[in-house]
Amino acid sequence: MSALLQTRGVGKAYGPFRALTDVSLSIEAGERLAIVGPNGAGKTTLVNLLTGLLAPSEGEVYFKNENIRGHGPVVLAERGLARAFQLVHIFPALTVAETIAAAVITRQKKRWRLFSNLAADRDVAGRVAEVARIFGLERRLDTVSRLLSQGEKKLLDVASAFALDPEVILLDEPTSGISTAEKHGIMKTLIAAAERAGVKALILVEHDMDLVAAYSTRIVAISEGKVLADLPPKLFFENPAVIEIVVGKRRH
Amino acid sequence: MSAFANIVLGGVFHAAVLFLVAAGLQLVFGVQKILNLACGSFYALGAYFGITFVGFAIASGMPAWALLPVLVLAGLIVGLVGLPIERMLRTVYGRDESFQLLLTFALLLMFQDVFRFFWGANPRSIEANYLVYGKLAGGDFTVPVYNLLVILAAILVAAGFGLFLQKTNYGRVLRATAENRAMAEALGVNVSRVYAAVFTAGTMLGTVAGALVVPTAAASLDMAVELVVEAFAVVVIGGLGSMPGALAGAVVVGLIHAYAIYAYPELELLATYLIVIGVLLLRPAGLFGRPAT
Amino acid sequence: MKPPPQIVAALFGVAALAVFPLLAPTYYAGLMIPFFAYAIALLGFNLLFGYGGLLSFGHAMFIGFGAYGTAVMAGVFGVKSFELALAAVVLGSALAAIPIGLLCVRYTGIFFGMLTLAFGMLFHSFLFKFYYVTGGDSGMRIPRMNILGLEFAQYNKITFLTGPFYYYCLALLVIAAFAMWRIVHSPFGLHLRALRENSRKAEYLGVHVRRFRLAAFVISAAFGAAGGAILGFRIGLADPELVYWTQSGQLVFMTVLGGFHHFLGPVIGALAFTFLQDQLQSLTQYWRFVLGAILALLVIGFPAGIAGWADLANWRLKSRKAAA
Numbered sequence: 001m002s003a004l005l006q007t008r009g010v011g012k013a014y015g016p017f018r019a020l021t022d023v024s025l026s027i028e029a030g031e032r033l034a035i036v037g038p039n040g041a042g043k044t045t046l047v048n049l050l051t052g053l054l055a056p057s058e059g060e061v062y063f064k065n066e067n068i069r070g071h072g073p074v075v076l077a078e079r080g081l082a083r084a085f086q087l088v089h090i091f092p093a094l095t096v097a098e099t100i101a102a103a104v105i106t107r108q109k110k111r112w113r114l115f116s117n118l119a120a121d122r123d124v125a126g127r128v129a130e131v132a133r134i135f136g137l138e139r140r141l142d143t144v145s146r147l148l149s150q151g152e153k154k155l156l157d158v159a160s161a162f163a164l165d166p167e168v169i170l171l172d173e174p175t176s177g178i179s180t181a182e183k184h185g186i187m188k189t190l191i192a193a194a195e196r197a198g199v200k201a202l203i204l205v206e207h208d209m210d211l212v213a214a215y216s217t218r219i220v221a222i223s224e225g226k227v228l229a230d231l232p233p234k235l236f237f238e239n240p241a242v243i244e245i246v247v248g249k250r251r252h
Numbered sequence: 253m254s255a256f257a258n259i260v261l262g263g264v265f266h267a268a269v270l271f272l273v274a275a276g277l278q279l280v281f282g283v284q285k286i287l288n289l290a291c292g293s294f295y296a297l298g299a300y301f302g303i304t305f306v307g308f309a310i311a312s313g314m315p316a317w318a319l320l321p322v323l324v325l326a327g328l329i330v331g332l333v334g335l336p337i338e339r340m341l342r343t344v345y346g347r348d349e350s351f352q353l354l355l356t357f358a359l360l361l362m363f364q365d366v367f368r369f370f371w372g373a374n375p376r377s378i379e380a381n382y383l384v385y386g387k388l389a390g391g392d393f394t395v396p397v398y399n400l401l402v403i404l405a406a407i408l409v410a411a412g413f414g415l416f417l418q419k420t421n422y423g424r425v426l427r428a429t430a431e432n433r434a435m436a437e438a439l440g441v442n443v444s445r446v447y448a449a450v451f452t453a454g455t456m457l458g459t460v461a462g463a464l465v466v467p468t469a470a471a472s473l474d475m476a477v478e479l480v481v482e483a484f485a486v487v488v489i490g491g492l493g494s495m496p497g498a499l500a501g502a503v504v505v506g507l508i509h510a511y512a513i514y515a516y517p518e519l520e521l522l523a524t525y526l527i528v529i530g531v532l533l534l535r536p537a538g539l540f541g542r543p544a545t
Numbered sequence: 546m547k548p549p550p551q552i553v554a555a556l557f558g559v560a561a562l563a564v565f566p567l568l569a570p571t572y573y574a575g576l577m578i579p580f581f582a583y584a585i586a587l588l589g590f591n592l593l594f595g596y597g598g599l600l601s602f603g604h605a606m607f608i609g610f611g612a613y614g615t616a617v618m619a620g621v622f623g624v625k626s627f628e629l630a631l632a633a634v635v636l637g638s639a640l641a642a643i644p645i646g647l648l649c650v651r652y653t654g655i656f657f658g659m660l661t662l663a664f665g666m667l668f669h670s671f672l673f674k675f676y677y678v679t680g681g682d683s684g685m686r687i688p689r690m691n692i693l694g695l696e697f698a699q700y701n702k703i704t705f706l707t708g709p710f711y712y713y714c715l716a717l718l719v720i721a722a723f724a725m726w727r728i729v730h731s732p733f734g735l736h737l738r739a740l741r742e743n744s745r746k747a748e749y750l751g752v753h754v755r756r757f758r759l760a761a762f763v764i765s766a767a768f769g770a771a772g773g774a775i776l777g778f779r780i781g782l783a784d785p786e787l788v789y790w791t792q793s794g795q796l797v798f799m800t801v802l803g804g805f806h807h808f809l810g811p812v813i814g815a816l817a818f819t820f821l822q823d824q825l826q827s828l829t830q831y832w833r834f835v836l837g838a839i840l841a842l843l844v845i846g847f848p849a850g851i852a853g854w855a856d857l858a859n860w861r862l863k864s865r866k867a868a869a
Binding site for chain 3: 353
C-alpha cells in the first residue's frame with residue numbers, strides 16, 4: 001500500500017527563523033493521524049505545507065505519489081485533499097445548501113458551466129442533502145450561514161470539506177470553540193461521516209489529549225519544528241517525557 | 253542646459269504641490285484607511301478660496317510681500333471644512349471600502365456645484381502678482397522666487413511631518429492608531445478625536461496646496477477631477493500610507509510631468525498612468541509602502 | 546439571487562416598458578435609449594461588483610470600447626449592420642479585457658479600484674493621443690446604421706429612436722438580462738459569490754479565485770461594450786468624455802441607487818438615475834450637488850438602494866399579513 005500523503009525531509013524557514021526541520025511522514029489509507037504539540041511548535045506550518053498553501057524550503061510533499069510543489073489548494077481540492085480550518089471559515093451570505101453545493105460543484109466538475117440552472121440540478125441537490133444529513137444540518141439547509149450557531153458553523157465548515165469527497169481530509173482543531181460536552185459527539189460524527197464518505201485518511205490537529213487518545217490511530221508530536229514522536233496512542237501515552245513537552249513545559 | 257534646468261525646476265515645483273496633496277492623502281489613509289476621492293476637491297477649494305481671500309486682503313491693504321503667508325492662511329482656514337466632513341465620514345467607518353470610496357465620490361460631485369455656485373463655471377485667476385518676489389537668475393535660466401519658496405515650504409512640511417511622527421508623543425499616538433486601532437483605544441487613545449484631527453490635517457494639506465498653486469495657474473472646475481488621478485499616481489508609486497513615499501512619488505510624477513510637457517506633450521498623462529500600472533504590477537507596495545493583499 | 550417573484554416583476558416591467566412610448570410624451574421616450582444602454586452595461590458591472598465583490602472604477606472604458614468600436618466599424622470598415630458592429634465590439638471588448646483583467650484581478654478592494662481607474666484613464670489618454678483616428682476632443686461620428694438589415698429611412702431621427710430602435714433596444718435588454726440571469730444562477734455564479742464571501746475558503750473548496758474573477762471581468766466588459774454601442778449609436782458620436790473616470794463613478798452610483806444586492810437592481814438604478822438626472826436638470830443648475838447628496842444619503846443610510854427598499858416594503862407587507 002503506497003502512502004497517500006507523504007513528506008520527505010520537509011523544512012520551512014522564514015529568513016533566519018526555522019519553523020520546521022526535516023519532517024518525514026508517511027500517511028497511509030485507514031489512518032487517523034493526530035498532530036499534536038505546543039503552540040508555536042510548527043503544527044500549522046506543517047498543515048499549510050501538506051495542503052499546498054506554502055511551499056517547503058527543503059524537501060518535497062507528495063500526494064498520491066505526485067509532488068504537489070507548485071500546486072495550490074484549488075488543485076489539491078480537485079485531486080482529493082480537503083481541509084477544514086481552525087478558525088471557522090464560512091461564506092456569511094450563502095446558505096448552508098449553497099455552501100455545500102460549492103464543494104459538490106467542484107467534485108462534479110461543473111465549475112465552468114455558465115448557463116446551466118443550478119437550482120434545477122438534481123445531482124447537486126441530492127448530494128447536498130446527503131452531506132447535510134450526515135452532519136445533522138438538513139433542517140438548516142436554507143439558513144444563511146452567518147445566522148448559524150458557532151457549533152453549526154463548525155459543522156458546516158467540515159461538511160463542505162467532506163462534500164469534496166476527498167481521499168484525505170485535514171481537520172485543523174475541529175472541536176475548538178465547542179463545549180466539552182459536545183466534543184465527543186462531534187468527533188464521533190466526523191469519524192462516522194468520514195467512513196461513510198469513503199475518506200481514506202483523516203489528519204487531525206488537536207490540543208485536547210482526551211480526544212486524541214480516544215479517536216486517533218497514530219500520534220505525531222511536533223516540538224520546535226521537529227518531529228518529537230511518532231507513535232500509536234498506547235505507546236504515546238506511556239511516555240511521560242513526550243507528554244510533558246506536548247502538554248506544556250513544566251515551569252522552572 | 254537651460255531646458256534641463258527649467259524641466260527640473262518646473263518638475264520640482266509641481267512635485268512640491270503634489271507632495272502636499274499626497275501627504276494629506278497618505279496621512280488619512282495611513283491612520284484611517286480611507287482613500288479620499290475628494291482630495292482634488294479640497295485642492296480646488298483651496299485654490300478658489302485663496303483667490304477670494306487674497307482679493308479681500310488686497311482690498312484691505314495687504315502688502316505685496318505678504319502674498320505667500322496670506323495664501324497659506326487661506327488654505328488653513330478653508331481646510332477647517334475637514335471637521336464637519338469627517339463627522340459625516342464617521343458614519344461609514346468600519347464598513348466595506350467600497351462605501352467609503354463612494355461617499356468621497358459623492359463629496360466630489362457636491363463640491364463641483366459648490367464651486368460653480370460660489371465661483372462660477374469659468375476658470376478664475378488671482379489678482380496678485382507672484383512675481384512680487386522677483387526672479388532668480390542662474391546661468392541661462394530664471395525661476396520665480398515664489399516657486400522656490402513653495403518648494404522650500406513643501407520641504408519644511410515634509411521634514412516637519414517626519415520629525416513630528418517620529419519624535420513627538422502625539423506622532424507616536426498617530427502611528428499607534430494607524431497600526432492597530434483597537435489596541436490604541438484599549439490604551440486610552442481617544443480615537444475619534446485622533447481621526448478628526450488627522451482628517452482635518454489632511455484636508456488642510458490639500459487646501460494649502462491648492463492655495464499655493466493658484467498664483468501660477470488658474471483655478472478651474474477641472475482641477476478637482478484631474479488632480480485625483482495624479483495624486484493617486486503619487487501614492488501608488490510611493491506606497492500607500494507612507495510619508496516618505498509621498499515625497500518620492502511626488503518627485504517622480506512631478507519630473508515625468510515636466511519632462512513630458514517639454515518633450516512629448518500628448519504623452520504626459522500616458523506616461524504617468526503607465527508608470528502607475530507598472531508599479532501596481534511589479535511592486536504593488538510602491539517604493540516605501542508595506543505590501544497589501 | 547432571489548427566486549421567482551422577481552420574474553413576475555420583471556415581466557410586468559417589460560410590459561410597462563413596451564407600452565411606455567405609446568403613452569408617454571416623446572421626450573421621455575427619447576430618454577429611454579440611454580437607459581437601455583446603461584442597463585445592459587450595468588448588468589455586466591454588477592456581476593463584478595454585486596456578485597463578485599470587486600468595485601471597478603474603470604467600467605466606463607468598456608462602454609468606450611463599444612462606442613468607439615462601433616464608430617470604427619461604421620466609419621473605417623463601412624459596416625452598415627448594427628448587429629455586426631455589436632457582435633464585433635462585444636467580442637473585441639471581451640478580448641481586450643483579458644490582458645487588462647489578468648493584471649487587475651490579482652488585487653481586490655482599493656488596489657483593484659485604483660488599477661481599473663488607471664486603465665480607464667489610460668484609454669482616455671489614448672483617445673487623445675491618437676486623435677487622427679479617434680478625433681480627439683471631438684470624438685468619432687457614428688452614422689445611422691441598419692437594424693435587422695432594415696434602413697428605416699422613412700423615419701426621422703426622433704420617430705426612429707422612439708419607435709423601431711426603442712423596441713430593438715428593449716429586446717436587447719431582455720436578451721442581455723436573460724443571459725446574465727442564467728450566468729448568475731449557474732454553478733459558476735455560485736462559485737463567484739463564494740469567492741466574494743471568503744476567497745480563502747473558496748480556494749479550499751476548489752474555486753479558482755483568479756480565473757473566475759477574470760471571467761467575471763471579461764463578461765462585464767462584453768456587456769459594457771454592448772451598452773456602449775447602443776449609447777454611441779443613439780448619440781451619433783463616440784465621445785472621449787464617456788470614458789473619463791467620473792463616468793465610471795456615475796455607473797457605480799446608478800448601481801448602488803438601484804440596489805447592488807439584487808439582480809435587477811442595476812436596471813432599476815439606471816432607470817431611476819436617468820429620470821432623476823433629467824428632472825433635476827430642469828429644476829436647478831446645481832443638479833450635481835443634489836445627485837451627490839442623494840448618493841451620500843444612500844451610502845450612509847440605505848446602501849441597499851431602491852431594490853432594498855422594495856424588499857423591506859415587501860417584508861413588512863408579509864409580516865402584516867402573517868400577523869393578521
